[in-house]
Amino acid sequence: MPKxxxxxxxxxxxxxxxxxxxxxxxxPWRRSTPWGVVVSEFMLQQTPxxxxxxxxxxxxxxxxxxDDLAAEEPGAAVAAxxxxxxxxRAQRLHRAARTISELHDGQVPRELDQLRALPGVGQYTAAxxxxxxxxxxxxxxxxxxxxxxxxxxxxxxxxxxxxxxxEWREAEAWLxxxxxxxxxxxxxxxxxGALVCTARSPRCGDCPVAELCAWRAAGYPRHDxxxxxxxxxxxxDRQCRGVILDLxxxxxxGVRVELALDAWADREQAERSLAGLLxxxxxxxxxxxxxx
DNA sequence: GAGTCGTGGGC
DNA sequence: TGCCCAAGACT
Numbered sequence: 013m014p015k016x017x018x019x020x021x022x023x024x025x026x027x028x029x030x031x032x033x034x035x036x037x038x039x040p041w042r043r044s045t046p047w048g049v050v051v052s053e054f055m056l057q058q059t060p061x062x063x064x065x066x067x068x069x070x071x072x073x074x075x076x077x078x079d080d081l082a083a084e085e086p087g088a089a090v091a092a093x094x095x096x097x098x099x100x101r102a103q104r105l106h107r108a109a110r111t112i113s114e115l116h117d118g119q120v121p122r123e124l125d126q127l128r129a130l131p132g133v134g135q136y137t138a139a140x141x142x143x144x145x146x147x148x149x150x151x152x153x154x155x156x157x158x159x160x161x162x163x164x165x166x167x168x169x170x171x172x173x174x175x176x177x178x179e180w181r182e183a184e185a186w187l188x189x190x191x192x193x194x195x196x197x198x199x200x201x202x203x204x205g206a207l208v209c210t211a212r213s214p215r216c217g218d219c220p221v222a223e224l225c226a227w228r229a230a231g232y233p234r235h236d237x238x239x240x241x242x243x244x245x246x247x248x249d250r251q252c253r254g255v256i257l258d259l260x261x262x263x264x265x266g267v268r269v270e271l272a273l274d275a276w277a278d279r280e281q282a283e284r285s286l287a288g289l290l291x292x293x294x295x296x297x298x299x300x301x302x303x304x
Numbered sequence: 305g306a307g308t309c310g311t312g313g314g315c
Numbered sequence: 316t317g318c319c320c321a322a323g324a325c326t
Contacts, residue, residue: 097311097312156321156322292309
């Protein structure tokens with residue numbers, strides 16, 4: 013590794029953090045509690061900020077502390093999740109609340125290993141909570157930061173499909189030693205990736221590190237690695253599950269099994285999908301009726 | 305490690 | 316219009 017890399021990183025960090033001080037969004041969970049951060053991180057998994065704002069506020073009004081959610085039945089969480097998508101996140105968040113209530117005296121734990129042990133909390137989310145909620149030092153590596161780093165440092169348009177061990181090592185190398193600086197870098201680099209260094213139509217004219225960027229220096233070469241496959245949707249079990257779950261969600265008093273199966277043209281697929289929802293306990297059967 | 309798991313909006 | 320993408324986790 014060339015000797016001047018460290019200097020470049022420090023300069024990049026300074027500029028990004030300074031940019032953040034002037035352009036950071038006033039997102040409600042940034043002036044909330046650790047529990048508010050937890051709720052936001054679950055909701056933001058694979059879901060844009062714009063769609064999370066409303067549901068996050070509703071959840072915080074209804075369940076301002078982990079104990080409040082823990083006292084509910086899981087179906088209440090799935091119902092309140094609405095159309096945010098990936099409803100098992102609601103189920104996992106409810107289970108996380110119960111774990112926090114039972115094992116941590118109702119207080120969101122601070123340490124990475126304790127966070128990582130919560131249902132639905134992976135490597136990214138644990139680091140994000142530790143950093144954003146507690147100001148701790150953790151390698152926060154999400155899709156925004158991965159894209160920013162691969163462009164600035166390696167001159168490529170997109171990172172690999174899934175985060176590699178090499179990426180985690182490199183992200184660690186970017187992390188300042190002081191916890192407060194590390195947390196600032198995490199928030200700032202993620203924000204820059206989300207607002208400026210975007211996947212499509214990046215706004216390099218607004219970027220504080222454009223003149224330091226390897227991707228820009230290389231003339232913005234297009235992605236040439238393996239194709240970044242989009243997820244199939246039409247006709248998938250996932251779409252079918254979504255249709256059935258939405259029907260149950262809209263009928264709080266319950267839906268007859270036959271009616272739910274009729275909501276999807278392919279009978280065999282409908283049966284398989286409903287069985288999956290029941291196995292996942294996203295839907296339950298009570299007296300012949302499907303309920304959340 | 306590749307597959308699975310929702311939903312909506314921008315281009 | 317269809318495709319791509321969005322603060323991933325889990326198996």
